[in-house]
Amino acid sequence: MACKLHSTGAGTAPSCLSRVPVFSQLRPEEVELLHTVMRSLHFAKGEMIFQEGDRSDSLFVLSRGVIKLTKLEDNGKEHIIRLLFPGDFFGQFSLLQEKPHYANASAADDADICCIHRADFLEVLRRSPDTAARFMTALSAQLEEADSWAAVLTLLEADRRLAKMLLYFQHKSASSSSEFTLPVSKKELAGVIGATPETLSRKLGQLVSSGIAAVSGRKIIILKEQELRRLAGEA
Amino acid sequence: MACKLHSTGAGTAPSCLSRVPVFSQLRPEEVELLHTVMRSLHFAKGEMIFQEGDRSDSLFVLSRGVIKLTKLEDNGKEHIIRLLFPGDFFGQFSLLQEKPHYANASAADDADICCIHRADFLEVLRRSPDTAARFMTALSAQLEEADSWAAVLTLLEADRRLAKMLLYFQHKSASSSSEFTLPVSKKELAGVIGATPETLSRKLGQLVSSGIAAVSGRKIIILKEQELRRLAGEA
Incomplete structure (x- = not known):
């Protein structure tokens, strides 16, 4: 090009x-x-x-x-x-x-x-x-x-990698709100964090069931940012 | 500094x-x-x-x-x-x-x-x-x-990550031979490739038992480079 x-x-x-x-x-x-x-x-x-x-x-x-x-x-x-x-x-x-x-x-x-x-x-x-x-x-x-x-990527636990990556995407999204759209598909996100699609799906499910995030398609709403940061090892 | x-x-x-x-x-x-x-x-x-x-x-x-x-x-x-x-x-x-x-x-x-x-x-x-x-x-x-x-780091399989990293270290070592010294300890290498020390130890053991590499302390000799490249997904 x-x-x-x-x-x-x-x-x-x-x-x-x-x-x-x-x-x-x-x-x-x-x-x-x-x-x-x-x-x-x-x-x-x-x-x-x-x-x-x-x-x-x-x-x-x-x-x-x-x-x-x-x-x-x-x-x-x-x-x-x-x-x-x-x-x-x-x-x-x-x-x-x-x-x-x-x-x-x-x-x-x-x-x-x-x-x-x-x-x-x-x-x-x-x-x-x-x-x-x-x-x-x-x-x-x-x-x-x-x-x-x-x-x-070198973090051992897939849930920490996922939490870090979600915080990174939120930071990078144009909006300053807690809602953002994943810049890649969930299958691609699994590849990005070095996890299988099944592991990603399970880990996202855990974030939803614990009330930390809401997920709808590629839209993510972070409901409890402090808990997500704690999960990421930042807080 | x-x-x-x-x-x-x-x-x-x-x-x-x-x-x-x-x-x-x-x-x-x-x-x-x-x-x-x-x-x-x-x-x-x-x-x-x-x-x-x-x-x-x-x-x-x-x-x-x-x-x-x-x-x-x-x-x-x-x-x-x-x-x-x-x-x-x-x-x-x-x-x-x-x-x-x-x-x-x-x-x-x-x-x-x-x-x-x-x-x-x-x-x-x-x-x-x-x-x-x-x-x-x-x-x-x-x-x-x-x-x-x-x-x-995003490769899913620990043995591929290890194979890639060993080839990278060999490439980076001053010598052009198949023998080089790990620039970090094995425990650190485990951290580098996002694996537990136990997994690293097992994967290194497999390379030795299959005759692909010889390991002595931090010294590594790559005996079958083509096979290591195949393991890394390069060949």
């Missing part, structure tokens, strides 16, 4: 600059510089942005929606590595290291993405060291996210 | 520049620039470099040894998030985002570390956009490592 091409739609990128935290403190001349080189793309739910093994010469920044980074296992099953939320970058691996992508990226939900072509990106870095520092900060924040994700 | 202070020893940093891949393609003027601002630190096995919640104003680059990134669980147990190998950066979170460290960093083995102070680092970025792009590439590579790590 190159930045010049587009999927469901493409346009200029004012929305990218306003929605993405890393760009929120740009000075007017930085905004000007990025405006000319960023494009806005729209992907419908399920659309593939790039595939493992592809090369691309663009940096992508998610401005709305959720992106799944996945790998195919040897048995042909899709395996979620990590989810990306608004403000997250992706594709920088292929761009900076000029290597094929090590994962697939697809839209878990309708997604708006800002992209910048390799040559333009490197030119921005050359012209604006402050913007370079900002991109570096954003990469560092992504690394922290990846580490938090790994910290959840 | 500030870059100005030192632990067991400190010196100038020619070794950092020669040992760390990200610095291997520097132009002479970039080497010159970094030489003046990087310091070399030595940490003995077990020494703490920084603690979760600390702030520091330095970027660390590992040039020799292994570093553990850990978090304390609510039950007081240390929990390994990820291991760092020569060439890996750490501490950039606190440096770039001016927030407390989200993990502890300690030497899993005697370690040589290059460090650069925040102000110097930002000055290097300002003066050399190429070096900035190189740092960004290195951060991106770290993110790929973190994602590979997470991809291992």
Whole structure:
């Protein structure tokens, strides 16, 4: 997926600059510089942005929606590595290291993405060291996210992993309320937390029967956040 | 841990520049620039470099040894998030985002570390956009490592996680032979792959009895790499 091409739609990128935290403190001349080189793309739910093994010469920044980074296992099953939320970058691996992508990226939900072509990106870095520092900060924040994700996955107990992941999704959902929609299917969520679908179903059932959460399809309402935090080992 | 202070020893940093891949393609003027601002630190096995919640104003680059990134669980147990190998950066979170460290960093083995102070680092970025792009590439590579790590952790079967992790350690060990030393204790390895020590011990025993690996203390010899790869789901 190159930045010049587009999927469901493409346009200029004012929305990218306003929605993405890393760009929120740009000075007017930085905004000007990025405006000319960023494009806005729209992907419908399920659309593939790039595939493992592809090369691309663009940096992508998610401005709305959720992106799944996945790998195919040897048995042909899709395996979620990590989810990306608004403000997250992706594709920088292929761009900076000029290597094929090590994962697939697809839209878990309708997604708006800002992209910048390799040559333009490197030119921005050359012209604006402050913007370079900002991109570096954003990469560092992504690394922290990846580490938090790994910290959840090494927890021995499936109910702690589930509790942590629900709190993470709540935190990442645009709304600040206790109600949110799972960004992936329950079967995928089981894969994400390294549990079988049956274990996930049983553990979700326990959260419901103990009055900690209500579940309706992919909608989750956290009724007793303190108890969920205690279960996650945070309180 | 500030870059100005030192632990067991400190010196100038020619070794950092020669040992760390990200610095291997520097132009002479970039080497010159970094030489003046990087310091070399030595940490003995077990020494703490920084603690979760600390702030520091330095970027660390590992040039020799292994570093553990850990978090304390609510039950007081240390929990390994990820291991760092020569060439890996750490501490950039606190440096770039001016927030407390989200993990502890300690030497899993005697370690040589290059460090650069925040102000110097930002000055290097300002003066050399190429070096900035190189740092960004290195951060991106770290993110790929973190994602590979997470991809291992979500595998359902403990023997696949163990097989993957052994292949990863072999790849990361300085030697290119089939023999390497585990960078962490077996108990820690169990934590790393999200298994109980008993499960790890059983799975290691199976690798030995099937002639795939020989184990002596923390020394591992991979005797049948193809079979280990098949077990890991790679072949």
